Amino acid sequence: MAKYVVKRICYMLLTLFTVASITFFLMRSIPGDPLASMAKTLPEQTKENFYAKYGLDQPLYKQYFKYMEGLVHLDLGESILYAGRSVTSEIARTSPVSGMVGGTALIIGTFIGVCLGMVAALKKNRWPDYVVMFIAILGATIPVFVLASLMQYVFAVQLGWLPASGWGKPVHMVLPVIVLGFGSVATYARYIKSSMLDTLGQDYVLTARAKGLSERAVILKHVLRNSLLPAVTIFSSSIVGVFTGAFVTEKMFSIPGIGLYYVSSINNNDYTMVMGTTVFYAALFIIMQLVVDFVYMILDPRIRIASDR
Amino acid sequence: MQNIPIEKFQITGLNENSMEAASRPQVGYLRDAWMRLRKNKVATASLILLFVIVLMVMIGPKLSGYAFEQIDKTARNAAPCAKHWFGTDKLGRDIFARVWISGRVSLTIGVLGALICAVIGCIYGGIAAYFGGAVDTVMMRIVEILISVPYLIVVIVFSLVLQSKGILTLILAMTITGWCTMARFVRAQMLAIKNEEYILAAQALGVRPWKVILRHMIPNTLSTVIVSITFDIPGYIFSEAFLSYIGLGIQPPNTSWGVMASSAQSVFTFYPYQLFFPAVMIALTMLCFTLLGDGLRDALDPKLRK
Amino acid sequence: MEKILEVNNLQVSFHTYAGDVKAVRGVSFELEKGETLAFVGESGCGKTVTAKAIMRLLQPPFAEIKKESKIMYQDKDVMKMSKKELQAYRGNDVGMIFQDPMTSLNPTMTIGKQIMESLMLHRKLDKKQAREEAIEMLRVVKISDAEKRVDDYPHQLSGGMRQRVMIAIALSCNPALLIADEPTTALDVTIQAQIMRLLGDLKKERDTAIILVTHDLGVVANFADRIQVMYAGQIIERGTAKEIFYHAKHPYTWALLASVPKLDTENKGELYALKGTPPDLILEMNHCPFADRCEYCMGICRETMPEETLVDGTHRVSCWLQHPSAPRVQSYYEKCGVREHE
Numbered sequence: 001m002a003k004y005v006v007k008r009i010c011y012m013l014l015t016l017f018t019v020a021s022i023t024f025f026l027m028r029s030i031p032g033d034p035l036a037s038m039a040k041t042l043p044e045q046t047k048e049n050f051y052a053k054y055g056l057d058q059p060l061y062k063q064y065f066k067y068m069e070g071l072v073h074l075d076l077g078e079s080i081l082y083a084g085r086s087v088t089s090e091i092a093r094t095s096p097v098s099g100m101v102g103g104t105a106l107i108i109g110t111f112i113g114v115c116l117g118m119v120a121a122l123k124k125n126r127w128p129d130y131v132v133m134f135i136a137i138l139g140a141t142i143p144v145f146v147l148a149s150l151m152q153y154v155f156a157v158q159l160g161w162l163p164a165s166g167w168g169k170p171v172h173m174v175l176p177v178i179v180l181g182f183g184s185v186a187t188y189a190r191y192i193k194s195s196m197l198d199t200l201g202q203d204y205v206l207t208a209r210a211k212g213l214s215e216r217a218v219i220l221k222h223v224l225r226n227s228l229l230p231a232v233t234i235f236s237s238s239i240v241g242v243f244t245g246a247f248v249t250e251k252m253f254s255i256p257g258i259g260l261y262y263v264s265s266i267n268n269n270d271y272t273m274v275m276g277t278t279v280f281y282a283a284l285f286i287i288m289q290l291v292v293d294f295v296y297m298i299l300d301p302r303i304r305i306a307s308d309r
Numbered sequence: 310m311q312n313i314p315i316e317k318f319q320i321t322g323l324n325e326n327s328m329e330a331a332s333r334p335q336v337g338y339l340r341d342a343w344m345r346l347r348k349n350k351v352a353t354a355s356l357i358l359l360f361v362i363v364l365m366v367m368i369g370p371k372l373s374g375y376a377f378e379q380i381d382k383t384a385r386n387a388a389p390c391a392k393h394w395f396g397t398d399k400l401g402r403d404i405f406a407r408v409w410i411s412g413r414v415s416l417t418i419g420v421l422g423a424l425i426c427a428v429i430g431c432i433y434g435g436i437a438a439y440f441g442g443a444v445d446t447v448m449m450r451i452v453e454i455l456i457s458v459p460y461l462i463v464v465i466v467f468s469l470v471l472q473s474k475g476i477l478t479l480i481l482a483m484t485i486t487g488w489c490t491m492a493r494f495v496r497a498q499m500l501a502i503k504n505e506e507y508i509l510a511a512q513a514l515g516v517r518p519w520k521v522i523l524r525h526m527i528p529n530t531l532s533t534v535i536v537s538i539t540f541d542i543p544g545y546i547f548s549e550a551f552l553s554y555i556g557l558g559i560q561p562p563n564t565s566w567g568v569m570a571s572s573a574q575s576v577f578t579f580y581p582y583q584l585f586f587p588a589v590m591i592a593l594t595m596l597c598f599t600l601l602g603d604g605l606r607d608a609l610d611p612k613l614r615k
Numbered sequence: 616m617e618k619i620l621e622v623n624n625l626q627v628s629f630h631t632y633a634g635d636v637k638a639v640r641g642v643s644f645e646l647e648k649g650e651t652l653a654f655v656g657e658s659g660c661g662k663t664v665t666a667k668a669i670m671r672l673l674q675p676p677f678a679e680i681k682k683e684s685k686i687m688y689q690d691k692d693v694m695k696m697s698k699k700e701l702q703a704y705r706g707n708d709v710g711m712i713f714q715d716p717m718t719s720l721n722p723t724m725t726i727g728k729q730i731m732e733s734l735m736l737h738r739k740l741d742k743k744q745a746r747e748e749a750i751e752m753l754r755v756v757k758i759s760d761a762e763k764r765v766d767d768y769p770h771q772l773s774g775g776m777r778q779r780v781m782i783a784i785a786l787s788c789n790p791a792l793l794i795a796d797e798p799t800t801a802l803d804v805t806i807q808a809q810i811m812r813l814l815g816d817l818k819k820e821r822d823t824a825i826i827l828v829t830h831d832l833g834v835v836a837n838f839a840d841r842i843q844v845m846y847a848g849q850i851i852e853r854g855t856a857k858e859i860f861y862h863a864k865h866p867y868t869w870a871l872l873a874s875v876p877k878l879d880t881e882n883k884g885e886l887y888a889l890k891g892t893p894p895d896l897i898l899e900m901n902h903c904p905f906a907d908r909c910e911y912c913m914g915i916c917r918e919t920m921p922e923e924t925l926v927d928g929t930h931r932v933s934c935w936l937q938h939p940s941a942p943r944v945q946s947y948y949e950k951c952g953v954r955e956h957e
Contacts, residue, residue, distance in 0.1 A: 023466065026467070026470050143592070149584055153578060203718040206713065206719070210670055210706065212737060213702070213736065222724070266555065282459070285457065285459050300723065320942060
């Protein structure tokens with residue numbers, strides 16, 4: 001097991017390195033240089049200092065090594081738009097906000113989705129199933145920004161129950177969490193339903209029934225665990241869903257999170273910021289995938305024991 | 310026991326004809342799948358609705374009598390009325406015409422994106438599965454690295470790099486890693502089929518390799534590929550809308566459902582209909598493709614054949 | 616002898632898109648304490664469905680046991696049992712083993728826990744006692760290193776061992792009846808013999824009645840007291856093992872017997888293979904279901920369903936050849952000369 005973990009961590013580092021390198025060269029290959037639009041208005045001397053400050057006067061390979069060296073120390077450079085602000089500190093400042101909204105949405109959404117999926121599987125082809133599948137299909141087909149607009153319109157503008165946007169009080173989290181969590185609800189409801197139907201058809205469920213276990217005990221002890229297990233593997237993709245969904249929701253609800261920051265950096269051509277945040281997102285996702293894989297391994301005895309040998 | 314005439318006790322023996330007649334008529338695979346798809350009301354309705362949408366996208370812009378970029382200064386932000394069926398936007402452009410023109414872009418992106426990814430994915434996955442060994446390992450390692458970065462982030466970075474403004478660069482940005490999932494999927498499918506006993510049986514009978522690939526591998530992979538293309542199309546439509554929303558998608562004067570929705574979103578509280586039409590089109594199209602995909606999957610699944 | 620199970624006019628239908636599949640069509644039989652009864656027939660003849668129906672394991676609404684059916688366990692009406700009674704009946708009164716030991720154990724639960732489950736449920740043991748008992752059960756089914764194996768997961772065991780675990784689960788509460796649904800079909804031939812021997816030993820030790828469902832007459836030969844041959848959802852011939860093996864009267868039974876490979880057979884030619892396929896069980900059947908595949912088919916066979924007639928003692932058969940007006944025929948099986956072994 002230890003050997004497997006070490007191997008996986010090595011692969012992860014290799015992947016991170018590759019992704020960071022690719023990102024660097026891609027960003028450098030953008031037509032025109034990153035500072036062009038900023039530097040246009042500056043006098044010649046200031047311009048040179050400006051380029052020197054970001055190391056852009058040096059050959060590409062030197063820039064690359066400097067960038068990689070910075071990465072090792074978690075230094076992602078300095079923002080172009082806001083001189084003096086380091087990318088790392090901006091990420092550190094904004095990501096907890098996103099993490100709070102996204103995490104809450106993920107936990108609540110997953111929980112509700114799992115429950116709904118179970119209901120749909122157990123009441124297959126009866127009205128609860130149809131209701132759940134309707135919600136799931138809606139969640140999978142309505143774009144986030146449409147849902148967000150709708151929510152703002154109904155609950156903030158028409159009913160006035162909740163603030164339409166803003167940040168600071170717990171009430172500000174309600175609408176964004178609903179909008180972000182809706183996707184997870186849809187994904188999990190569908191996934192758990194099919195996974196549970198699959199498990200219910202397994203022979204060992206018949207064995208459990210033949211033992212005389214009550215239907216409740218059969219579901220709780222035999223069906224649930226085996227149908228939830230494969231759902232762990234899609235957890236990393238719902239993390240991504242929540243993070244990318246945040247690009248939209250944070251903008252619409254004016255939440256000062258990393259998603260809002262990322263989108264505004266893109267629109268403002270703040271390349272160091274875009275590059276740093278991209279690497280951050282990639283790293284976050286790669287690490288999450290690894291964590292999810294490890295969790296899966298701990299939960300599933302088949303894999304746990306196979307990797308021991 | 311009642312009286313039965315003795316001639317009834319003549320042994321007539323086997324009846325070769327009725328022996329097999331007991332079983333139901335045999336139906337070909339595709340025909341059977343098509344019949345089952347047609348029996349699925351939801352899938353059929355989705356298919357019909359998709360036809361209607363495609364038809365409207367082709368002829369719709371002509372119907373309203375306005376060009377999609379034509380500005381009507383007298384009617385800005387007009388509500389739906391007899392003159393402008395779906396109303397107008399803030400520049401006074403006819404939304405009915407724009408919705409269908411946008412549909413062309415969105416559908417093109419969705420369908421082309423999914424097809425390109427399917428083709429690349431099939432070739433890549435097929436090669437990896439066919440050669441196996443070190444080739445497979447290296448190819449799959451590459452895919453794993455590409456897949457490890459969130460898809461939308463990749464698309465964002467590439468659309469920045471490509472400075473994408475039009476459909477083609479956008480599709481390029483979207484497909485640059487989009488094929489990876491398909492490649493992985495096709496490879497897994499191919500490997501699974503390769504180990505199936507009927508392939509071994511075919512090989513044992515001396516069927517030539519290319520015939521095995523043509524007769525068994527491709528048809529058995531194809532059905533699942535078709536299903537996943539159907540599921541991918543709404544994904545690309547959605548990604549395009551998403552990119553347009555954050556300002557990286559199609560640029561004016563071109564338009565798409567995503568562009569329309571994102572520009573309508575800021576005035577949503579005052580003119581909800583401006584968001585309503587493109588949003589409904591996105592949702593409806595995605596819904597139809599998803600439901601059709603569900604139906605296709607069930608119809609093509611040999612395990613469900615009765 | 617004490618009667619423990621009585622099944623009367625059992626009818627089971629499966630609702631499918633194509634129509635109702637009438638898988639079991641009026642099966643009646645009795646079982647005495649400690650007796651071993653085998654159900655024999657090809658796939659799809661309704662033998663497994665009958666076994667599951669006895670346990671009420673068929674899932675509504677897809678499967679339906681018709682109202683006319685009656686299943687009595689000792690003096691309890693299984694069809695009328697409440698949920699609670701049914702739970703006490705399953706596992707405690709009747710244990711069941713399934714065909715594929717690879718899939719019939721929960722992959723994410725240790726085998727010990729899976730045995731303990733029924734012990735704690737029916738015999739009200741606490742965790743510690745149940746664990747002791749589970750280890751004891753593993754010893755009973757001859758798994759070595761029981762103390763260690765009890766914490767293993769199913770995938771760590773071989774197929775034969777898993778089937779032993781299944782037997783341990785089924786017998787843990789000392790049921791009066793064990794239903795074994797093709798217990799050896801998925802196993803290697805050598806393992807098959809071991810499992811059958813184990814079942815035979817346990818049957819004697821514990822005086823458990825067994826219903827053995829199988830398509831393999833070879834498995835039945837030295838094991839079953841009585842045999843019931845099923846075809847298209849009906850019992851077409853029944854009797855003691857001796858009666859079926861040496862005095863079979865139904866052409867289908869002849870065909871089954873002739874298709875068992877024998878080492879000492881004088882006929883060195885091809886193994887007998889029955890032609891055709893069983894009838895579609897969606898169809899209503901008002902004549903002999905075997906008529907189309909029967910070498911001795913007569914006019915009457917295609918018109919009227921034969922009634923079950925008594926041959927002698929416990930031996931009954933549903934075939935028009937038993938009718939006094941029918942010609943005397945010699946079976947392929949008899950022609951092979953196997954009768955000489957009698």
